[in-house]
Amino acid sequence: MSAWTDLGDALIAEDALPTAGVFFALRDRDKANATKPLPWPHGTAQGNTLQATWASLATSKIFIPADVPGGYHLFLPVLCNVQMGASQTEANYGEVRLELGATEGEAQYCDWDVDDVLVLSVEVETSLRGTAQTLTLAGQVPDNLGAGVGYKTTLYAGGPSDAYSALHSIRRAP
Amino acid sequence: MAWTDVPDTDIDSGSPLKTGLMTDLRDNDIANASKPVYLAIDTNKTATTSYGAADQTIYAYCPEDASQLVCRFALWTASSGTATAKVLIKKTTGPAGSTYQEATSTATAKGAVGGSADKTVTITGLDNVSGDDLRGQAVTIEIYLKHSAGGQRVDAEATSWEPARWENA
Numbered sequence: 535m536s537a538w539t540d541l542g543d544a545l546i547a548e549d550a551l552p553t554a555g556v557f558f559a560l561r562d563r564d565k566a567n568a569t570k571p572l573p574w575p576h577g578t579a580q581g582n583t584l585q586a587t588w589a590s591l592a593t594s595k596i597f598i599p600a601d602v603p604g605g606y607h608l609f610l611p612v613l614c615n616v617q618m619g620a621s622q623t624e625a626n627y628g629e630v631r632l633e634l635g636a637t638e639g640e641a642q643y644c645d646w647d648v649d650d651v652l653v654l655s656v657e658v659e660t661s662l663r664g665t666a667q668t669l670t671l672a673g674q675v676p677d678n679l680g681a682g683v684g685y686k687t688t689l690y691a692g693g694p695s696d697a698y699s700a701l702h703s704i705r706r707a708p
Numbered sequence: 709m710a711w712t713d714v715p716d717t718d719i720d721s722g723s724p725l726k727t728g729l730m731t732d733l734r735d736n737d738i739a740n741a742s743k744p745v746y747l748a749i750d751t752n753k754t755a756t757t758s759y760g761a762a763d764q765t766i767y768a769y770c771p772e773d774a775s776q777l778v779c780r781f782a783l784w785t786a787s788s789g790t791a792t793a794k795v796l797i798k799k800t801t802g803p804a805g806s807t808y809q810e811a812t813s814t815a816t817a818k819g820a821v822g823g824s825a826d827k828t829v830t831i832t833g834l835d836n837v838s839g840d841d842l843r844g845q846a847v848t849i850e851i852y853l854k855h856s857a858g859g860q861r862v863d864a865e866a867t868s869w870e871p872a873r874w875e876n877a
Binding site: 556563564569570571653696698699700705706 | 773
């Protein structure tokens, strides 16, 4: 991420034409200014019994601002916890990711029987500008191969708490 | 800072851009750089005369163009004396330091927006907090409470107040 550039009057000499550097500075500032905090009320954690395929844990609708620059991502903090079935002796781990429209975000690891707060992200494709999109929180448990009763692993995920709601934003990818 | 209208007629066809136009563009950019953020300030305790551990912790993202945080909330005490709240901000990961502002109140009830409990703190200098540039970073905001007499209940709450905001001042 590039640093925000302070654009002082001194960059524009009196009666002189603006230099290329000024335009670069303005463009960079414009991108910096496009960061959009998206206050997000936390919801109850949704659980789903999962196997080694991606499945939806929760969905919501979100409006994508019309001026989101290319390469921006939507960030959403989530709280995850994996609970293994009653008969299992081997701890499972889970993975969670965001899906925005048809775009899949990078999966993050979620521990067994531990409340993990993860900040997930997914790229906001420029084709989504100005549209309402479905934001999906998806999960899977890759090593949960036993499908029988007692081998089912449940992954819970949801908004962690109000304390994290201000992390939710559309911003330049780090 | 007031937002400056830049009409198309300021740019004559075939003419070079002028210093004044660039200044207008900059001013527009700065005026446009106020971003509301929901900081769920809601904490209370029987406070002593000095701050203890943080009474509430909130995580947020500081926009790249934010130079200050304006935070508004109600602050009151159930008894006489002065309630004080400290709003502290620092980088979440590897902070070199922190900066804060305090608000004081002698209100004995939350009251209404605009009443005596209505407080606003402005934390400036987010580009250099003990050497940390908080812009574009995940930040931790902590709320601390104390009371002039000690042993008295102090409340800080932003539930029905207007949101806090990041600003480019």
